[in-house]
Amino acid sequence: MDTSTNTAFQTQKAFSETFLNDVLDGLGGSPKRLFSKYFYDQAGDRLFQQIMEMPEYYLTDCELDVFKNKTRDIAAGILCQDGPFDLIEMGAGDAMKSSFLLEYLVKNNVDHTYIPIDISGNILSVLTDKLKDALPQLKVVPLEGEYFEMLDRAVSLSGSRKVVLFLGGNIGNMEMEEAFHFCAALRKRLDKGDILLVGFDLKKNPHAVLKAYSDPAGITAAFNLNLLSRINRELDAGFDIAGFEHYQTYDPVSGACRSYLVSLCEQTVTICGKIINFEQSELIDMEISQKFSQQDIGRMAADSGFRILGEINDSKNWFTDSIWQAV
């Protein structure tokens, strides 16, 4: 085994251990819970791709509307200071939305380096190749790994001011308290004057929200159930997938949109030799997709050490990209 294979093996082993511990902890507690960050194995990535293409799932189209049709406003917001900068994108994926901004910056000869961060090395190499073809003048420094580890690396490499993008409404997949800690941790790594642009899904007609997460074709249900299949595949577990059903809730007052799996009968599941008991109708808390008011966003920015420079909404005012400056 060469060193790189060995390192990859160690990384995979450490990941599996953490995954197992998180699953056993989460299902050993009351209420039972699993972390939605584990949704994204290969099958989960495919299902999420299908979700983004569903007519009911408006988030992607709304943020795409902002980046495609209000590119100049976004650029004006992040170019509040002169000089070169590093544009760091957390969870860049295929940069579907940010490529409109990159194209605009390149066309207008704005000096910057694009630093996409993603957990998937594969997606980063596809993105880097794509950008090399489409925007050969663009300087790209891809960083593969966990958000904060890679952000620390980006900050240590960076000689210029920083603009960080955190798009897609991913901040909604954290509980409010956790989201605040996340923003505060980001702030700690930035200098006064640096910029953070965060995509927030806004509170809206509750029917529209609920429809986006309980689609009639059952793709969101499959996305949730796939985590049980992943646990079966990777952690030597025996979930009977047909013994669970997806259930979605939305509380328009708090803005919390939550998904659960419901155990359809009393059952026992073995995971890596450990026995987990489920009562009939017992829930597993799977994911929060928080929706925000302007006040929520204002409070989060102020409490984590930022001031809001501007908010750019899609044409329906369903989604906002909020531009913050570190104070």
Ligand code: AVI
């Ligand atoms: C990735 N994230 C912003 C999605 C969301 O809307 O919370 C994940 C998702 N879960 C169900 N559908 C989409």
